[in-house]
Amino acid sequence: MKLAEPEYERGVFINCPFNEDYQPLFEAVLFAVYQCGFVPHSSLEVDDSSQVRIEKITTAIGACRLAVHDISRVELDAATLLPRFNMPLELGIFLGAKSFGGGMQKRKACVILDTERYRFTRFISDIAGQDIRAHEADPARAIEQVRNFLGTHIPPGTLLPSGRTIWERYAEFRAELGGNCRRMRLDPVRLSFRDLTTLITGWLDEHPLPA
Template identity: 40%
Template sequence: MASPPRRKPAASLSVFINCPFDDDYRPILRAIVFTVVVSGYHPRCALDSTDGAEIRIAKIASLIGDCDWGVHDLSRVEVVDGVPRFNMPMELGLHLGARLLGEPRHRRKRALILDAQPHRYDRALSDISGQDVETHGGNPEAAIRCVRNWLSEHRRYNQPPLPGAAAVQADYRTFTAELGALLAPRRLDPDDLTHSDYLFAVRDWIATRAEPA
């Protein structure tokens, strides 16, 4: 019997992550994903699934449509081989366009815009100069603080705040230290994980900590 289709998480708890996926950026991506999951939300990004038949821009637009939240890191808008990288600004534009021009349900979308250094984005994307942009300096723990604070600030009025940034950073350090032992029984290498492998590891670690001693 075929498995039932996987149910999408609620848009109100879904966070679209728009960032580079190369090896150099991976420590920040993993820190962001950990923070989103440990805060009770569902990270979504282009790495969720691979289908060579999909049109990439349609996939990105669908993901943005499925999420009320979006983290957009512009720190890698840079010139590579003489050509600027504009994927991240384009996806931010889709998010802002959905909020400004989309159906009523899209107007509740919230965005966290990140960059490596203050006002660096002004030189490449001056149209967002009037918006708040947080900086992480290329530091995963600083990225954790940015994401945690943003998610906590926008919780509903009757919800308690999330654990503090220092607590989430400490949890992330513990998770990273324990990751190898956690994955060993499954014969997985912590340095060679797919995105879905990593998501499973984060959720498994959280579930393990929640179990009574």
Template identity: 45%
Template sequence: MNSEDVFINCPFSDDYDSFFKAILFTVIRSGFNPRCAREEDDGGDVRFDKICRIIDDCKYGIHDISKTDSDGDPPLPRFNMPLELGLFLGAKKYGDAEQSLKKAIIFDREAYRYQKYISDISGQDIHAHNNDVGQLIIEVAAWLRRASKRKTVPGGTAIADEYAVFMKNLPVMLAARQMQPKDLTYDDDVTFIAEWLVRNA
């Protein structure tokens, strides 16, 4: 298990993209390595096995269960996030001594909303980001600093300000590489964030 690796369990939908980028930005800015199911695109790899390997590698986990609502036709709930949260908590509970050191933060968009559909985690400390990217960044940064005991993790308000500037700069960075927002892969997101931070942080 790597103490630099942070598992990100969140929706990968268009309506969550700014939140996903904000988590990536905060994790990288704080000196950690983001990991998620999108990091590899191997058609020969079983997705569930890949997720289990990543969870096994990561000491930290950021879980957002705010987008479990029903959608599509027919409207069905999205259970990927609760499933991956369960895998992470299960690894912590039933894994070896090293795995028991895992630390997790769980987000929903409203306080106590989760109790209506996943009441088994009612004993956990759930954080509400209130659909606010800035609040999400502040919460993630504070948690990383607290969970890792690293004094080098910047304050969340400062990171949120930097993220806002990064998002304003991103279209120019994309244009320089003849790319559109829809062209971005997970690796591209990580690369653009890392390059921007080298120049600006």
């Protein structure tokens, strides 16, 4: 089904690890995307056991013109000693959709994040021509990189709040998260994707930036 143009234009596919170690970066990226006026999408947002994971990924990618791909956790698993290639796979699917898709899909754009700017050349040399952005495993830097990327995909003459402003607002959101979870009878350490995005959008609605 073809999505309405505004929904596709504002959609941002988030490709990153979904584990406890990465959670601070994941939450910061989600907050930044919403603060910039876009809508993050992920394979986590639909819980459907009848749909295999790769279908969830391709559906989410197809629904979004933009994407944030974080390849910083392509490293050996401590238990198996094998590398984790989910993130490069999803990046490849996104680039393939842009190259071989029709219509709106050809207008896709993305930012690729890593801990260091050129570290990726040691394990994914095929994307050596891409402009990789470093976040240094720092949520504040990740927010800045996402903000700068999304700032190139807004109407001319409009501006986004600075990365520092978004980081400060994210810190306020985090400080209030425990209390908000208690009021809504949620466990702050076991939030689903939908729980987290609802909490973020609710907080942003209650704390608008000054006009």
